[in-house]
Amino acid sequence: MRMRKDNSISRKLTWMNMLVSGAALLLACAAFIAYDMLTFRASMVRNLSTQAQIIGSNSVSALLFNDRQSAENTLAALQAARNVLSAEIYSADGRLFASYSRDAGAGVPAIPSLPVRQVETHSFKNKEVVLVRSILFEGKPTGTVCIRSDLEELDNGLRRYMVIAAMVLSVCLVAALLVSSIFRRAVAQPIIQLAEVAKAVTREKNYSGRAPRTRGSRELAILIDAFNEMLGQIQENEKALREARDDLELRVKERTAELENAKKEVEAFSFSILRAKEELERASKFKDQFLSTMSHELRTPLNAVLGFSELLTEERYGPLNDRQQRYLKHIHTGGKHLLNLINDILDLSKIEAGRLQLTFENVLVPISFAEVADTMRPLADKKSQTLSQEAPADLSVRADSTRFKQVLMNLIGNAVKFTPEGGEIKLSARRFDGVVRVEVRDSGPGIPVAEQQRIFEAFYRLGESDKQTEGTGLGLAITRRLVELHGGSLGLESQPGSGSCFYFTLPCAEAVERPEIPARHRESSASELARILVIEDDRTAALLLQSYLTSAGYDVVLCNQPGRALEMAAELQPAGVTMDIIMKPINGWELLSTFKSDPRTAKIPVILVTIVDQPATGAALGADEYIVKPVRKATLLAAVERCLNQRNNIGKIRPILVVEDDTPTREFVAELLSKRGYAVTTAADGAEARSQVAASLPELVILDLTLPEVSGFQLLAEWRTNSRTADLPVFVLTSKDLTLEEQDYIRLHAGLLLQKQQSWQETLLVQLRRTLPGVLSEKL
Amino acid sequence: MGHLVDTSSLLSGVRRGLLPDMERGWRVLAVAALTFFVTTVLFAQQPKPNEYQVKATYLYNFGRFVKWPEAVPAGKGDSFSVCVLGQDPFGTILDSTLAGEALDGKPVVLRRLSKTQDAGECRILFISSTEEKHLKEILNTLDESGVLTVSDMPGFTRRGGMIQFVLEGDRVRFEINLASAESARLVLSSELLKVAASVKRNGRSGD
Numbered sequence: 012m013r014m015r016k017d018n019s020i021s022r023k024l025t026w027m028n029m030l031v032s033g034a035a036l037l038l039a040c041a042a043f044i045a046y047d048m049l050t051f052r053a054s055m056v057r058n059l060s061t062q063a064q065i066i067g068s069n070s071v072s073a074l075l076f077n078d079r080q081s082a083e084n085t086l087a088a089l090q091a092a093r094n095v096l097s098a099e100i101y102s103a104d105g106r107l108f109a110s111y112s113r114d115a116g117a118g119v120p121a122i123p124s125l126p127v128r129q130v131e132t133h134s135f136k137n138k139e140v141v142l143v144r145s146i147l148f149e150g151k152p153t154g155t156v157c158i159r160s161d162l163e164e165l166d167n168g169l170r171r172y173m174v175i176a177a178m179v180l181s182v183c184l185v186a187a188l189l190v191s192s193i194f195r196r197a198v199a200q201p202i203i204q205l206a207e208v209a210k211a212v213t214r215e216k217n218y219s220g221r222a223p224r225t226r227g228s229r230e231l232a233i234l235i236d237a238f239n240e241m242l243g244q245i246q247e248n249e250k251a252l253r254e255a256r257d258d259l260e261l262r263v264k265e266r267t268a269e270l271e272n273a274k275k276e277v278e279a280f281s282f283s284i285l286r287a288k289e290e291l292e293r294a295s296k297f298k299d300q301f302l303s304t305m306s307h308e309l310r311t312p313l314n315a316v317l318g319f320s321e322l323l324t325e326e327r328y329g330p331l332n333d334r335q336q337r338y339l340k341h342i343h344t345g346g347k348h349l350l351n352l353i354n355d356i357l358d359l360s361k362i363e364a365g366r367l368q369l370t371f372e373n374v375l376v377p378i379s380f381a382e383v384a385d386t387m388r389p390l391a392d393k394k395s396q397t398l399s400q401e402a403p404a405d406l407s408v409r410a411d412s413t414r415f416k417q418v419l420m421n422l423i424g425n426a427v428k429f430t431p432e433g434g435e436i437k438l439s440a441r442r443f444d445g446v447v448r449v450e451v452r453d454s455g456p457g458i459p460v461a462e463q464q465r466i467f468e469a470f471y472r473l474g475e476s477d478k479q480t481e482g483t484g485l486g487l488a489i490t491r492r493l494v495e496l497h498g499g500s501l502g503l504e505s506q507p508g509s510g511s512c513f514y515f516t517l518p519c520a521e522a523v524e525r526p527e528i529p530a531r532h533r534e535s536s537a538s539e540l541a542r543i544l545v546i547e548d549d550r551t552a553a554l555l556l557q558s559y560l561t562s563a564g565y566d567v568v569l570c571n572q573p574g575r576a577l578e579m580a581a582e583l584q585p586a587g588v589t590m591d592i593i594m595k596p597i598n599g600w601e602l603l604s605t606f607k608s609d610p611r612t613a614k615i616p617v618i619l620v621t622i623v624d625q626p627a628t629g630a631a632l633g634a635d636e637y638i639v640k641p642v643r644k645a646t647l648l649a650a651v652e653r654c655l656n657q658r659n660n661i662g663k664i665r666p667i668l669v670v671e672d673d674t675p676t677r678e679f680v681a682e683l684l685s686k687r688g689y690a691v692t693t694a695a696d697g698a699e700a701r702s703q704v705a706a707s708l709p710e711l712v713i714l715d716l717t718l719p720e721v722s723g724f725q726l727l728a729e730w731r732t733n734s735r736t737a738d739l740p741v742f743v744l745t746s747k748d749l750t751l752e753e754q755d756y757i758r759l760h761a762g763l764l765l766q767k768q769q770s771w772q773e774t775l776l777v778q779l780r781r782t783l784p785g786v787l788s789e790k791l
Numbered sequence: 792m793g794h795l796v797d798t799s800s801l802l803s804g805v806r807r808g809l810l811p812d813m814e815r816g817w818r819v820l821a822v823a824a825l826t827f828f829v830t831t832v833l834f835a836q837q838p839k840p841n842e843y844q845v846k847a848t849y850l851y852n853f854g855r856f857v858k859w860p861e862a863v864p865a866g867k868g869d870s871f872s873v874c875v876l877g878q879d880p881f882g883t884i885l886d887s888t889l890a891g892e893a894l895d896g897k898p899v900v901l902r903r904l905s906k907t908q909d910a911g912e913c914r915i916l917f918i919s920s921t922e923e924k925h926l927k928e929i930l931n932t933l934d935e936s937g938v939l940t941v942s943d944m945p946g947f948t949r950r951g952g953m954i955q956f957v958l959e960g961d962r963v964r965f966e967i968n969l970a971s972a973e974s975a976r977l978v979l980s981s982e983l984l985k986v987a988a989s990v991k992r993n994g995r996s997g998d
Contacts, residue, residue, distance in 0.1 A: 072982035075852045077845075077962070081986050149855060 020202055021195035028191035029184055036183050040176035044169065051168055052140075055094075055160070056133050059142040062092065063131070063156045067146035070100050074108060074146065074154045082109035089113075094160045096139060100146075101155040108154060138162050201225035205235055208242075218246035295364075302360055303748050307717055309353045310746040310767050315675030316346040318772075322682060354768050355485035357748070362492045368751050369411040369496060373520035376406040376440045376447065381555045383419040384438065385644050387427065394432045398423070402440040404551045407520035408447045414493050415517070421486045422451040422513050429511075430455035446499070446516040457507040467491050467501070541586040541655055541781055542566040546576045546602070547620070548594045552640075556589055556620065559644045560651065563774075564781045573597040581611040587654045589647075590634075592621035600632060607633040616654035620647070652780065665710035666690040667779075670700040670726070671744075672718050676767075680713060680744070687776060689783075697721025701729070704736060710783055713775075714761070716745040724756075731760050740782055744771065843881050845963040846956055847888040850941060853954060854894040854915055856983035857939055860976045868912055871897040876904045876929065877919030880943075907932045918952070920944040926952075937975055948991055953977070957988055964988040 066085055073081035082100050089095045089111055097112040133142040139161050146154040201223075208222040221242065222235045320343040324336065331339070361367045380400040391398040408415065419438070426436045435454040440447055458466065467487050487501075494501040494515045505511035543565045547553035550571065557567045568583060570576050573594045580588055588606070592599030599619060606612045618636040619629045626637040636650040667689050671677035674695070681691045692709065694700035697718040704712070712730075716723035723743065730736040743757050746767035757764045763778050765771040850873065871894045875885065885901060892899045894914075902913065907929045910916050916938050922929060923944050930951045933940065940953045947955035948968035953975070955966045968991045972979050984990050 072856065072980070072986045075855070076849060076965075076983075076986040078986040 021191075021199040024194050024199055025188065025191040028187045028194065032183055032187040033180065036180050040172075040179065044172045044176065047172060048165065048169060051165055052135070055140065055165065056142065058092075059095075059133065059140065059158050059160055060131055060144065062089065062095070063142055063144035063158050066098065066100070066158075067144055067154075067156045070109070070156070071146060071148040071153055074100070074102055075148070079109050083111070085109075086111035089158075092160075094164055096159045096161050098156065098158045101157070103152055103154050105155075135162075138166075198228065198231065201231050201235060205238060209238070212242065218242050218249060298364065299366065302357060302364075306353070306357045306748050306768065307746045310350065311673045311676055313346055313350050313353070314746070314767050315673070315679055317343060317350065318679035318683070319675070320346065322679070322686075327686065350768075352485075355489060357768075358489050359485055359492070361748070362489065362496070367496065369414060370751070371409055371411060373407045374410045374412045374415055375554060376402045376408060376449070377404055377551050378554050378558045379412065379416055379419065380438055380440070381551075382558060382644065383416050383423065385642075387420060387423045388643070390424070390427050391436060394427060394430070394434070396427060396430055396432070396434045396436055398427075398436045398438070400438040402438075403442070406440055406442060406447060408449075408517040409520045410497050410517055414497070418490050418493050418515070419449070419451070421490045425486060425513070426451055426453035426455065426511075429453070442519065443516070445519065447519055448514055448516050450512055450514040452510060452512040454510045457509055458503065458505040458511050459507050463503055463505060466503070542568060542583060543651065544568050544570060544576070544580055544583060544585040544588045546570045546573060546588060546590045546594075546599075548573065548591065552591070552620075556642070556647070559642070559647050562644075563648050563651075563777045565651070573599075573602055576602055577605055577609060577612060580606065580615060581609065585615060587616045587618060587635075587651055589618045589620045589651075592619060592623045600628065603629070603632045603634055618647075618650050618654060648777065652777070655780070665708070666692040667783075668692050668694060668700065668703060668709035668712045670694045670697070670712060670718065670723070671715045672696055673715070676715075683772060683775075684779070687779070689779065697723070697726050700726060704730065704739070708736070708739065711740040711742065711762075711779070713742045713744050716743060716747050724753075727757075727760050742775065742778065744775070842958070842963060843884050844888075846943065847881055847885045849956070849963065849965065850885070850915060850917060851888055851892060851894070851899070853939060853941065853983070854899075856980035857972075858978040858980075859895065859914060859937055860978075862937075862976070869897065870900040871895055872900050872902055872913045873915045873917075874902045874904050874910055874913035875917045875919065876907065876910060877922040879903055880919060910938060911936050913938050915939045915941060918942040918944070918947075926950055933975075935975055937977060939972070939975075939977055959988065967991065 066089075069085040070082045073079070073085065086098050086100065086109055089098050090113075093113075095111075095113060097110065099110040100108045102108045130147070131142065131144040133140055139159055141157065141159050143155060143157045145152050146156055204225075205222045208220050211220050212218060221239045225231055225235060320339050323331065324339050324343070358367070377400075380402055384398055384400050388398055423436060423438065430436060430453045437452045438450075439452070440449045442448075491501040494517070497517050499516040499518070501513065501515040503511065503513055541564075543560050545553055545556045545560070545567055547556060547569070548571050553569050553571060557569060560567045565586075568579070568585065570579050574597055576588075576590075576597075590599050590602060594602075597605075599621060603617060603619070606615065606617060616635040617633070618638060619634045620638045620640065620642055622640040624639050629637040635654050638646055638650055667684055669677055669680050669684070669691060671680060671693070672695055677693050677695065681693055684691045690710075692703065694703050698721050700712070700714075700718075701721060703709070714723045714726065718726075723745070727741060727743075730739055730741070741761040742763040742765060743761045744765040744767065749757070749764075749766070754764065762782060763774075765775055854871065854873070873885075873889060875881070879885070889899045889901050902909075904910055904913075904916075907925070910929075910933060914937075916933070918926065918929060918940060920943060926944070926947075927950070930940065940947075941956070942952055942954075943956040944952075945955075948966050948971070951968070951971055953968055953971045955968075957964050957966055965987055966989045967979065967984060967987045969979065969984070970992060
């Protein structure tokens with residue numbers, strides 16, 4: 012490797028020398044040879060020309076006196092010139108006069124041509140030269156002489172030169188080789204040494220080596236000196252660098268130590284932050300717990316107050332006089348107000364704490380409108396106000412259905428409250444710029460501009476001094492927060508004297524054909540559900556009926572083609588049928604008579620739901636119930652219940668177990684149920700409930716969650732893991748604020764979840780009838 | 792010859808693109824063929840010149856190889872006289888041969904003489920064979936007057952004449968009596984002597 016590298020530069024030098032000198036010599040030789048050849052040729056032509064002249068002048072008389080012999084004698088003299096191949100003399104008229112040929116038997120060549128007014132010409136061709144000269148005598152052309160000569164002499168000369176050139180070339184190359192070896196010593200050697208040192212430096216990073224000085228060329232000496240100087244500088248720099256590095260290392264160590272300290276401090280600090288955070292979390296948990304407890308502790312006694320005051324008004328245990336009735340009503344109204352207030356405060360606290368969880372679904376606006384209007388209409392009716400609603404049939408919003416209705420109810424409640432008797436309240440919704448805009452417009456006195464912003468604040472009440480309006484002052488604040496939680500905004504347009512318009516926007520729902528029905532029990536026990544066939548060709552009306560019925564726990568099948576209704580009913584055998592009158596192509600009257608005359612459907616109860624007010628016709632045709640539109644939810648459900656109860660038989664009675672630690676509530680529920688004809692037993696805590704169920708299996712359990720010692724969750728978990736009680740129906744009735752996880756758990760393991768902050772009595776009774784159709788001891 | 796070269800270059804032009812050897816072969820062939828053709832035609836076309844045509848030309852050419860001394864009477868005068876003594880055997884041939892020619896820097900004039908006395912100013916005198924009987928007399932009259940005497944009568948040089956035409960088969964040649972010429976102080980070029988059929992160098996042989 013090393014040898015090869017050493018060789019490379021000197022070999023290159025040698026090659027360069029050889030090439031340069033070889034090329035120069037070659038060129039020189041070629042030039043000399045060419046020049047010599049040219050000269051030689053010229054002299055050859057000159058010789059030939061002389062010979063031609065001599066021959067010419069010696070042949071004049073022979074030509075003139077036609078003496079061929081004489082001419083041929085003259086030509087024969089050319090034998091002395093060995094290079095002459097042949098020679099001819101032509102007469103002035105171009106005839107061959109005499110000829111000579113070196114080699115006997117050679118043919119006579121062509122008559123030579125001589126350019127006009129030219130005495131002599133020559134040409135080289137086919138390895139010979141031909142010279143033609145005219146013979147002049149006293150200025151007159153007398154004939155022509157032509158001599159051909161070979162170029163052997165020229166060739167010989169050329170060959171000789173070549174040999175000489177080759178010899179010179181080889182001698183010179185040898186000389187060049189010798190010279191280059193001297194060069195190599197003078198030039199290549201120092202360079203090779205320099206390269207060696209450079210390589211050593213690169214390999215060993217040792218900058219102390221130096222290239223040896225040279226006696227060679229000045230440039231090389233400069234190069235070597237510069238290289239050595241450079242090495243010296245690098246050596247110094249490296250030393251400085253090493254020192255700097257050591258210094259840096261020291262400083263890094265110091266800095267690292269500082270950082271370590273800082274890190275420790277930060278850790279200590281973050282630990283304290285962590286502790287603070289834990290404390291905060293604990294505090295927040297306490298707050299949640301407090302809220303939860305408060306909601307439970309406040310609502311439980313109120314439920315008792317409300318429940319018992321309502322029971323008393325029914326005069327089940329003796330008649331009441333007017334005053335007693337009035338007082339009871341005051342108690343009930345006050346309690347209700349207090350319950351609303353508590354619900355609002357808890358709602359607001361939950362919202363402010365960011366703990367309100369929304370369940371988003373696609374909500375069909377006209378259905379929600381109808382339900383809300385149905386709920387609020389009695390209030391409006393009391394003040395002779397018209398409550399109208401208007402929304403496209405397919406308009407849906409992405410919202411929590413319950414909270415959406417709460418917002419609407421709050422706004423309508425406000426409108427009813429502040430609009431004088433006989434006023435007008437209009438509920439409308441439309442698609443607007445990618446969102447849904449919902450408006451609640453009233454014909455009330457309007458709101459002064461100064462108050463328009465403040466009314467959204469908590470506890471602010473319009474017209475503070477005016478005591479004729481009642482309310483918590485929290486409604487609008489909650490409403491606004493709820494709308495905002497939905498991603499919308501609540502606004503107000505109002506001018507004093509010309510009514511107010513509260514509006515809010517909600518995101519549009521993805522296009523859906525069917526509204527999502529919150530039928531929470533359909534999956535678990537669809538076959539047990541009482542099925543209602545709704546025959547209605549108006550889609551909105553059908554969906555409203557479906558919504559009402561589904562919320563009460565019925566399995567609803569819609570039929571929008573009256574022509575197919577009979578077949579569907581015959582096949583499904585529903586518990587009841589609702590039927591519109593004005594339908595095409597078959598109207599309700601015809602359909603009703605068909606139903607009643609077909610043995611498969613004759614026994615199915617039929618409820619006519621129509622705007623036609625002819626109950627007598629309906630009864631005559633065999634309708635079981637007759638409801639005039641607009642339909643109220645309670646009316647519809649009552650009618651359906653009546654129809655279904657006719658079909659139920661009374662069977663063996665097992666009691667319903669009510670597990671409730673709060674005595675008034677326990678008594679109230681027991682009273683509510685026994686009043687409806689159910690057998691009831693009670694348990695005041697979890698342990699008692701556990702032993703009662705163990706002793707004898709009840710028909711159903713109504714379970715509170717917050718119980719001393721053994722909680723409702725615990726009981727539920729125990730029963731579900733035991734095969735004997737795995738199918739025991741359990742309704743959960745609680746005033747506890749449940750998280751979404753808890754709600755999901757209960758929905759999975761219990762048949763029904765009732766929360767005391769909502770009106771639950773009605774739902775409870777409906778579900779009982781649905782779940783235990785056979786245990787009613789008496790008709791309502 | 793010009794068109795020959797043209798033809799060969801044309802041929803080479805036609806054959807361009809073939810192998811050089813082939814081309815060369817073609818050219819040689821073509822040149823040989825054409826040469827044969829042309830020479831044959833030329834020789835066939837040119838009629839053989841008759842005897843007196845040749846003799847007339849020779850007569851003129853003799854003037855180019857002979858030097859007349861300034862002193863001789865024939866050398867004087869403004870013209871170069873070529874004379875015919877006796878009956879002219881050339882007819883018009885000599886006239887056409889000499890017309891417009893010049894010798895020794897003077898225009899050539901042809902004169903036909905009947906008397907010997909008139910021949911003193913002639914440079915070249917052709918003595919017709921009709922004067923054979925008076926030959927001795929004529930030659931004596933011209934002695935040393937510097938006149939080149941030429942004749943085709945037999946024995947002319949033997950009898951003291953300078954140049955005598957002789958026939959060798961078809962070929963016209965001539966004999967020279969150098970002594971006669973030298974006595975007339977004429978200088979005959981060696982070239983002329985070289986091509987003569989024979990040269991007599993010593994005196995008059997017989998009369």
